[in-house]
Amino acid sequence: MDNLSGNSISVGLLGCGVVGAGVAKLLAQNGDLIASRIGMEIKLAKAADINPDAVADLNLADGVYTNDAMDVINDPTIPIIVELIGGQGIAKDFVLAALNKGKTVVTANKALIAAYRDEIAEACEKSGADFLFEASVGGCMPVIKSLRESLVSNKVDSIFGILNGTCNYILTQITQEGMPFDQALAQAQELGFAEADPTLDVEGMDTVHKLALSVALAFGTRVNYKEIYVDGITRITPLDITIAAEFGYSVKLLAIAKNHGDFVEARVHPTMISHDNLLSSVGRNMNAVKIVGDAVGEMVLYGAGAGMMPTASAVVGDIVDAARNIQLGCHPRIPAFSYQPAAIRELPLMPMDELVSRYYVRFSALDRPGVLSKVSGVLAKYSISIASVHQKGRHTEGPVPIVMLTHEAKEANIRKALEEVGSLDVIAEAPMLIRIEDENQE
Amino acid sequence: MDNLSGNSISVGLLGCGVVGAGVAKLLAQNGDLIASRIGMEIKLAKAADINPDAVADLNLADGVYTNDAMDVINDPTIPIIVELIGGQGIAKDFVLAALNKGKTVVTANKALIAAYRDEIAEACEKSGADFLFEASVGGCMPVIKSLRESLVSNKVDSIFGILNGTCNYILTQITQEGMPFDQALAQAQELGFAEADPTLDVEGMDTVHKLALSVALAFGTRVNYKEIYVDGITRITPLDITIAAEFGYSVKLLAIAKNHGDFVEARVHPTMISHDNLLSSVGRNMNAVKIVGDAVGEMVLYGAGAGMMPTASAVVGDIVDAARNIQLGCHPRIPAFSYQPAAIRELPLMPMDELVSRYYVRFSALDRPGVLSKVSGVLAKYSISIASVHQKGRHTEGPVPIVMLTHEAKEANIRKALEEVGSLDVIAEAPMLIRIEDENQE
Structure with missing residues (x-):
C-alpha cells in the first residue's frame, strides 16, 4: 500500500x-x-x-x-x-x-x-x-489512552464519570439559576449544548454507551450496554437540588462502575455527591472522570466532553x-x-436490586397529622433506617415535601418501600429518589 | 539483541x-x-x-x-x-x-x-x-503523555500546575488547621510527605524542574531552568491564607507558563487563585495540572504527584x-x-520585572495615625492602584497587618514600591507579597 x-x-x-x-x-x-x-x-x-x-x-x-x-x-x-x-x-x-x-x-x-x-x-x-x-x-480528555496505556499496570477498582455535557449543563443551570428542567433544556438547546432531540442525552443513554466502553477497557470484560441500569435527569427539580445542597451534596448525572472481581457493578443515574468530591465542582457543560486504581489511587481527568x-x-x-x-x-x-x-472475561453485571446505597427520598405529602409516622412506618417495615428528615414549612395550600436521607439500604427494599409509600392516600405523587454516593464510606 | x-x-x-x-x-x-x-x-x-x-x-x-x-x-x-x-x-x-x-x-x-x-x-x-x-x-498522571501525544494537535497556550505534593500538603495544613509553616513541615516529615531535607521542595526548585520540562514539551523550546523565577512557600503564614480566603482565594504553590509566541513566561511562586478555579480544590499532597490549548480549551489532570x-x-x-x-x-x-x-526553537524567557499581575501585599505596620496614607502614597508614586484594603483590628500591642489587593501592576513597580514601603519607619518588617492569578481577566 x-x-x-x-x-x-x-x-x-x-x-x-x-x-x-x-x-x-x-x-x-x-x-x-x-x-x-x-x-x-x-x-x-x-x-x-x-x-x-x-x-x-x-x-x-x-x-x-x-x-x-x-x-x-x-x-x-x-x-x-x-x-x-x-x-x-x-x-x-x-x-x-x-x-x-x-x-x-x-x-x-x-x-x-x-x-x-x-x-x-x-x-x-x-x-x-x-x-x-x-x-x-x-x-478531549485522554480517558481511553489512560485506560489502555497509562494505567496498564493498575487493577482498576472503580470509575465515576460526568460524561454528558448536556446533562451537566442542565443540572448546573438548575443548581445555579433555580430554573426548572424544561427551561434549562431549552436554554441548552439555544446555546448549542443540546441536540434538537435531546433524548439520548437527558435519558442517560449516551452516558451508558460511554460507561459500557470504559468498563470494557478498565475491567477486561464485555458488557451488554442494554443491561446497564439507567435513569436520566428529566425528573430532577430545583427543589431537590436545593435540599441536596443544604445537606452538603451536589446532584450530578454520574456513570458509576465498580470491579467486584467476579462481577461488575455499572449504573447511570442522578447521584448526590459530597461537596468535598472534586467531581461536584465540575460545572457548565464540562466532563470529568475519576478512575481509582490499585496503584495510582484516585486520578481525575477534566475537560470539554464535546464541542x-x-x-x-x-x-x-x-x-x-x-x-x-x-x-x-x-x-x-x-x-x-x-x-x-x-x-477478556465474561463477568455478570450486578442486578440493580442488590445495590446497597444511601438514598435521598422526597415525598409530596398532604399536610395532615400522622403523615410522617405513616411514611416512616413503611420504611421501617423494609428495614430502611432514616438518617435525617427535612420537612419544608407549611406555607402552601397544596402538598408539602418531606425529604429523608437514609442510612445504607438495599435497592430492592427502597423500591418496594417507595411503591408502598406512593400508594398511601396522604401521598400526592410518585416519590422522588436520588442515590447518594459516599466514596469514603466504602 | x-x-x-x-x-x-x-x-x-x-x-x-x-x-x-x-x-x-x-x-x-x-x-x-x-x-x-x-x-x-x-x-x-x-x-x-x-x-x-x-x-x-x-x-x-x-x-x-x-x-x-x-x-x-x-x-x-x-x-x-x-x-x-x-x-x-x-x-x-x-x-x-x-x-x-x-x-x-x-x-x-x-x-x-x-x-x-x-x-x-x-x-x-x-x-x-x-x-x-x-x-x-x-x-501518576499522564502529563507527559498528554503533552507528547493526546494534545499533539494543540498550540498550548498556558500551563498551571500544582506539582509538589509536599508544598501542597503544607499549604493545606496551614489553611485547614491554621498551623504555622514550621509545624506543618514537621508534620509532613513525620507522615513521610516531606524529605528530611525539604529544601528542594519548599523552596520551589522541584517545581521549577517540572515546569522547565513541561514548557519544553508544550512550547517546543529549550528553557534554562536556572533562569525561571522561583519563590518558595516558607514565608506563607496562616494569617495570609486566612485573609486570602476572605477575599475568595486559595494560596497554592503554582507553576505557571504562558506561550507568548516569540517569548515564554515561566514562574513558580505562591499564588492566590479564586475558589472558582478547580485547582483551588486540590488538597492534601495531591497534584494537578491545567493545560490550556487552542483546540481543547481547558483540560485538568489530577492525581497523586508522588508516593x-x-x-x-x-x-x-x-x-x-x-x-x-x-x-x-x-x-x-x-x-x-x-x-x-x-x-525546537530558542525562545527567551520573559524577565520577571515585566510581569503584569494583580498583587496581595501585607504590611506589618506600627499602629500610628497616617500609616495608611504613607503606604498608599508610595504605591501611588509607582502607579500601583489599590483595589481594596483590609486592616485587621487593633487588639494587640505590636504591629498590625495592613493588607492591600492591587489592580494590575507591573512587577518592577511593585517591587520598587515594596522596597520603599519596607524602609518606612512605621513598617515593622519586610512586606509580604503574593501574586494573584485571575485567568478570566486575561
Missing part, C-alpha cells in the same frame, strides 16, 4: 458534520505545528459526506470531497479512515469495511462501539488493524498515533479493547 | 529506593494483569543498588540483584533501563550510557532532565533510543510503552522532547 508519499500520510474522513469539520479545520490550522512534532504531514486526502454543503466552508482542495464513503475506504493510498458519521446505522458498515481491509479506524462513535463491540473486535483481530476511539468518551474543536483534538491525537504506527510499521500496537482477546 | 525471550521482555532497574521498590512490587503483584493486556511478560531481569539491604524485601530471584549499575546497562539481554536513582550526579552517566547503547531509558528524574536536556536529546538522536519520563511530572505506588504506576506505564515499541521494532516512536529536534 502506498501510504507514505514523501513525508506525508493520507487520512480519509467519513462525515463532515460538526466534529468532522473540526478535524478538517484543525488539520489545516495546526498542520505545521503537527508536522513539527511528528516529522510528517497529515494530509486530508478525501472527505465524504452525503451533503455537499457540509464541506462548503472547509476550503478543501479539488478532488478531496466525495459523496461516497466507499470511495474513501477503497482508496489504496489512504491507510487511516476517520468515521465521524455517528450512530448505529451506516457507520457500522463503513467501520467494518475499513477494518476488514486492515485500515486503521479512528472514531468518536460510542453508540456504535457499545452496540457492535464484538464485530469490531473480530475485524481487528482478523486484519491486524488499529482501532482508536479517544473522542468517544470524555471528548467541535475539543473533540477534534482527541480525533487528531488518534490520527497522529495511527500515523506514527503506520510510518513505523507497528500496528496493531495496542489491543482495541485494552486486553488480549483471549484474556 | 536478544530482547524477546519467548514472550517476555527484560527490564533492568537502577536504584531500589522507594520508587524502585514500588516498580519491582508492581511488576510482581500485577504481572499477570499486565501480561493479559499486552500479551507479553515484563521481566525484572536485573536490579542494581549500592545497598544490598534496599532489595531485602523484594523477593528478587537469584542473580537479579547487583551492586553495579553497569552490569545492568551492559547486559545485552536487557533493552529497557529504568533509572530511579534520582539527582543530577551518577544517574546522568548511567542514563547517557544506556541511551548511547540505543537502549530505551525510563526515568522519573526531573532534576536530571532539567539539567542535562541537551546531552539527553543528543544521545537519543544519535542512537535512536526511546526516552520516557512520565513519572517525572505529576507522578511509591502512584509513581511506580507511571514508570510501569512507560516500561510497557517501551516494551510494545521494542516488540514491534518501532523505536524511537515519539521524539523525546515532543518536537522534532530541528523544530
Whole structure:
C-alpha cells in the first residue's frame, strides 16, 4: 500500500458534520505545528459526506470531497479512515469495511462501539488493524489512552464519570439559576449544548454507551450496554437540588462502575455527591472522570466532553498515533479493547436490586397529622433506617415535601418501600429518589 | 539483541529506593494483569543498588540483584533501563550510557532532565533510543503523555500546575488547621510527605524542574531552568491564607507558563487563585495540572504527584510503552522532547520585572495615625492602584497587618514600591507579597 508519499500520510474522513469539520479545520490550522512534532504531514486526502454543503466552508482542495464513503475506504493510498458519521446505522458498515481491509479506524462513535463491540473486535483481530476511539468518551480528555496505556499496570477498582455535557449543563443551570428542567433544556438547546432531540442525552443513554466502553477497557470484560441500569435527569427539580445542597451534596448525572472481581457493578443515574468530591465542582457543560486504581489511587481527568474543536483534538491525537504506527510499521500496537482477546472475561453485571446505597427520598405529602409516622412506618417495615428528615414549612395550600436521607439500604427494599409509600392516600405523587454516593464510606 | 525471550521482555532497574521498590512490587503483584493486556511478560531481569539491604524485601530471584549499575546497562539481554536513582550526579552517566547503547531509558528524574536536556536529546538522536519520563511530572498522571501525544494537535497556550505534593500538603495544613509553616513541615516529615531535607521542595526548585520540562514539551523550546523565577512557600503564614480566603482565594504553590509566541513566561511562586478555579480544590499532597490549548480549551489532570505506588504506576506505564515499541521494532516512536529536534526553537524567557499581575501585599505596620496614607502614597508614586484594603483590628500591642489587593501592576513597580514601603519607619518588617492569578481577566 502506498501510504507514505514523501513525508506525508493520507487520512480519509467519513462525515463532515460538526466534529468532522473540526478535524478538517484543525488539520489545516495546526498542520505545521503537527508536522513539527511528528516529522510528517497529515494530509486530508478525501472527505465524504452525503451533503455537499457540509464541506462548503472547509476550503478543501479539488478532488478531496466525495459523496461516497466507499470511495474513501477503497482508496489504496489512504491507510487511516476517520468515521465521524455517528450512530448505529451506516457507520457500522463503513467501520467494518475499513477494518476488514486492515485500515486503521479512528472514531468518536460510542453508540456504535457499545452496540457492535464484538464485530469490531473480530475485524481487528482478523486484519491486524488499529482501532482508536479517544473522542468517544470524555471528548478531549485522554480517558481511553489512560485506560489502555497509562494505567496498564493498575487493577482498576472503580470509575465515576460526568460524561454528558448536556446533562451537566442542565443540572448546573438548575443548581445555579433555580430554573426548572424544561427551561434549562431549552436554554441548552439555544446555546448549542443540546441536540434538537435531546433524548439520548437527558435519558442517560449516551452516558451508558460511554460507561459500557470504559468498563470494557478498565475491567477486561464485555458488557451488554442494554443491561446497564439507567435513569436520566428529566425528573430532577430545583427543589431537590436545593435540599441536596443544604445537606452538603451536589446532584450530578454520574456513570458509576465498580470491579467486584467476579462481577461488575455499572449504573447511570442522578447521584448526590459530597461537596468535598472534586467531581461536584465540575460545572457548565464540562466532563470529568475519576478512575481509582490499585496503584495510582484516585486520578481525575477534566475537560470539554464535546464541542467541535475539543473533540477534534482527541480525533487528531488518534490520527497522529495511527500515523506514527503506520510510518513505523507497528500496528496493531495496542489491543482495541485494552486486553488480549483471549484474556477478556465474561463477568455478570450486578442486578440493580442488590445495590446497597444511601438514598435521598422526597415525598409530596398532604399536610395532615400522622403523615410522617405513616411514611416512616413503611420504611421501617423494609428495614430502611432514616438518617435525617427535612420537612419544608407549611406555607402552601397544596402538598408539602418531606425529604429523608437514609442510612445504607438495599435497592430492592427502597423500591418496594417507595411503591408502598406512593400508594398511601396522604401521598400526592410518585416519590422522588436520588442515590447518594459516599466514596469514603466504602 | 536478544530482547524477546519467548514472550517476555527484560527490564533492568537502577536504584531500589522507594520508587524502585514500588516498580519491582508492581511488576510482581500485577504481572499477570499486565501480561493479559499486552500479551507479553515484563521481566525484572536485573536490579542494581549500592545497598544490598534496599532489595531485602523484594523477593528478587537469584542473580537479579547487583551492586553495579553497569552490569545492568551492559547486559545485552536487557533493552529497557529504568533509572530511579534520582539527582543530577551518577544517574546522568548511567542514563547517557544506556541511551548511547540505543537502549530505551525510563526515568522519573526531573532534576536530571532539567539539567542535562541537551546531552539527553543528543544521545537519543544519535542512537535512536526511546526516552520516557512520565513519572517525572505529576507522578501518576499522564502529563507527559498528554503533552507528547493526546494534545499533539494543540498550540498550548498556558500551563498551571500544582506539582509538589509536599508544598501542597503544607499549604493545606496551614489553611485547614491554621498551623504555622514550621509545624506543618514537621508534620509532613513525620507522615513521610516531606524529605528530611525539604529544601528542594519548599523552596520551589522541584517545581521549577517540572515546569522547565513541561514548557519544553508544550512550547517546543529549550528553557534554562536556572533562569525561571522561583519563590518558595516558607514565608506563607496562616494569617495570609486566612485573609486570602476572605477575599475568595486559595494560596497554592503554582507553576505557571504562558506561550507568548516569540517569548515564554515561566514562574513558580505562591499564588492566590479564586475558589472558582478547580485547582483551588486540590488538597492534601495531591497534584494537578491545567493545560490550556487552542483546540481543547481547558483540560485538568489530577492525581497523586508522588508516593511509591502512584509513581511506580507511571514508570510501569512507560516500561510497557517501551516494551510494545521494542516488540514491534518501532523505536524511537515519539521524539523525546515532543518536537522534532530541528523544530525546537530558542525562545527567551520573559524577565520577571515585566510581569503584569494583580498583587496581595501585607504590611506589618506600627499602629500610628497616617500609616495608611504613607503606604498608599508610595504605591501611588509607582502607579500601583489599590483595589481594596483590609486592616485587621487593633487588639494587640505590636504591629498590625495592613493588607492591600492591587489592580494590575507591573512587577518592577511593585517591587520598587515594596522596597520603599519596607524602609518606612512605621513598617515593622519586610512586606509580604503574593501574586494573584485571575485567568478570566486575561
